[in-house]
Amino acid sequence: MVSDQALLLVSALVFPGLLFLTALALFTQYLVRKLSARFQGRMGPSYVGPLGLLQPFFDLLKLLRAKEVVKSRYGMVVAAELSLLAGIAFLSASTLMLPLSPYNVRSSFDLFVFFYAASVVPALALALASLSMPGPYTSVGVSRFLSLLTISEPAYFISLLVPAYLATRGSGLLASISEAAVNSHALWRNPASAAASVLCLVASLVSIQARAMMQPFNIPDAEQEVIAGYKTELSGPLLALATLLHDMEYAVSLLAVIYVILGGPSPFANCSLMGAFSLVAKYLALVFTATFLKNSMGRYRIEQSLVQLFKYGLVPAIVAAVLAIAYSSL
Amino acid sequence: MTVKVLDPFTLVYIVTLAAAVALAAAATAYYALKSKRVRETPVYLSGEPEMVVSNVSPSVGSLYWGFMKRFAQRLYEALTEQVHSGSLHDWYRFLSSWLGFLLLAALAAGILALLIG
Numbered sequence: 001m002v003s004d005q006a007l008l009l010v011s012a013l014v015f016p017g018l019l020f021l022t023a024l025a026l027f028t029q030y031l032v033r034k035l036s037a038r039f040q041g042r043m044g045p046s047y048v049g050p051l052g053l054l055q056p057f058f059d060l061l062k063l064l065r066a067k068e069v070v071k072s073r074y075g076m077v078v079a080a081e082l083s084l085l086a087g088i089a090f091l092s093a094s095t096l097m098l099p100l101s102p103y104n105v106r107s108s109f110d111l112f113v114f115f116y117a118a119s120v121v122p123a124l125a126l127a128l129a130s131l132s133m134p135g136p137y138t139s140v141g142v143s144r145f146l147s148l149l150t151i152s153e154p155a156y157f158i159s160l161l162v163p164a165y166l167a168t169r170g171s172g173l174l175a176s177i178s179e180a181a182v183n184s185h186a187l188w189r190n191p192a193s194a195a196a197s198v199l200c201l202v203a204s205l206v207s208i209q210a211r212a213m214m215q216p217f218n219i220p221d222a223e224q225e226v227i228a229g230y231k232t233e234l235s236g237p238l239l240a241l242a243t244l245l246h247d248m249e250y251a252v253s254l255l256a257v258i259y260v261i262l263g264g265p266s267p268f269a270n271c272s273l274m275g276a277f278s279l280v281a282k283y284l285a286l287v288f289t290a291t292f293l294k295n296s297m298g299r300y301r302i303e304q305s306l307v308q309l310f311k312y313g314l315v316p317a318i319v320a321a322v323l324a325i326a327y328s329s330l
Numbered sequence: 331m332t333v334k335v336l337d338p339f340t341l342v343y344i345v346t347l348a349a350a351v352a353l354a355a356a357a358t359a360y361y362a363l364k365s366k367r368v369r370e371t372p373v374y375l376s377g378e379p380e381m382v383v384s385n386v387s388p389s390v391g392s393l394y395w396g397f398m399k400r401f402a403q404r405l406y407e408a409l410t411e412q413v414h415s416g417s418l419h420d421w422y423r424f425l426s427s428w429l430g431f432l433l434l435a436a437l438a439a440g441i442l443a444l445l446i447g
Contacts, residue, residue, distance in 0.1 A: 090352075136388065
């Protein structure tokens with residue numbers, strides 16, 4: 001019998017924590033690169049590993065092992081490293097609240113804890129790491145990133161909170177991710193709550209696109225305009241950590257959408273083979289949709305980004321919240 | 331699979347503990363693997379020397395005004411053309427309209443409270 005402490009350790013470090021999340025983040029990066037390449041009539045990663053699957057892993061290893069850190073006299077390398085590592089650590093820990101974890105912790109309002117660990121801390125970690133290696137382009141990139149966050153974070157949070165609330169009201173664990181994962185598929189069967197779910201899905205996809213700084217919201221690292229924006233002064237191992245943190249945050253955000261809005265492995269049971277297939281299919285569908293958006297749109301200017309994010313991210317989320325209040329008072 | 335139903339405070343404690351363990355593991359792996367080479371260069375300014383900028387980072391004030399003038403343009407125009415136009419009459423008109431609205435809202439709330447309570 002495995003003790004609770006050992007299971008907690010394995011969950012935090014191996015599955016679905018640090019190791020699995022690293023693998024999932026790299027696989028997601030591979031998918032986005034490969035799909036983007038196919039959309040643009042290119043080959044994409046092809047030579048490293050079967051079908052080029054290991055390309056992101058070897059890119060990470062090369063940045064870590066072979067490349068040097070290039071810093072100016074104002075750069076604080078250790079502060080940047082610790083910020084990024086803290087972001088990665090909190091993302092790994094946040095997976096304990098997902099039903100995927102063999103050591104699953106849940107409580108009332110655990111969605112709030114999840115949001116801090118998987119969304120607020122990593123975003124601030126990335127901003128702090130960039131500001132630890134200062135430069136004019138970095139500052140402009142970070143200010144644009146933070147401007148986007150002022151709208152994308154509330155939109156993402158509301159889009160998760162609404163289905164979590166609707167799916168868990170009346171149960172003992174209000175706004176719990178694991179509880180919502182069991183019940184949220186039922187929201188899609190009722191026309192009144194399905195409308196709120198659709199709006200939340202749209203709001204979450206738009207806000208994740210902005211949080212991941214993918215087109216059309218890639219203004220924080222707009223090439224040729226602000227060089228590489230927030231990551232201009234990041235290089236070698238630091239750039240490896242920043243890229244890994246970015247990809248991990250993206251993967252965890254999509255997992256949260258699958259569990260809270262799309263009902264996790266439903267219509268199949270959580271720990272079943274078909275349930276696992278269902279999770280993988282939903283994950284691939286979300287990555288495909290996000291990559292399609294990325295490749296079919298150009299880059300917005302910052303003020304356009306904020307307005308569009310407000311229109312298609314925050315407004316649907318707020319309308320869904322109003323619908324949810326009306327629905328739950330019936 | 332072990333499921334632990336906890337109170338929110340214990341959940342925060344366990345998640346923070348797991349984050350600390352993950353941080354220790356990630357930091358150990360990172361410092362064991364990372365390249366130790368560090369090269370110092372001037373700040374990247376598209377080939378220009380550092381003397382072309384007065385500060386390495388734009389000031390907080392510049393970022394704030396950039397945001398206000400570009401994204402919150404309508405709010406900025408309202409502030410400069412109606413509220414802070416330089417004329418005391420404009421300022422008084424703007425402020426009294428809001429104070430009048432608040433006074434009416436307070437009166438309505440008071441009457442409602444008397445009627446209901």
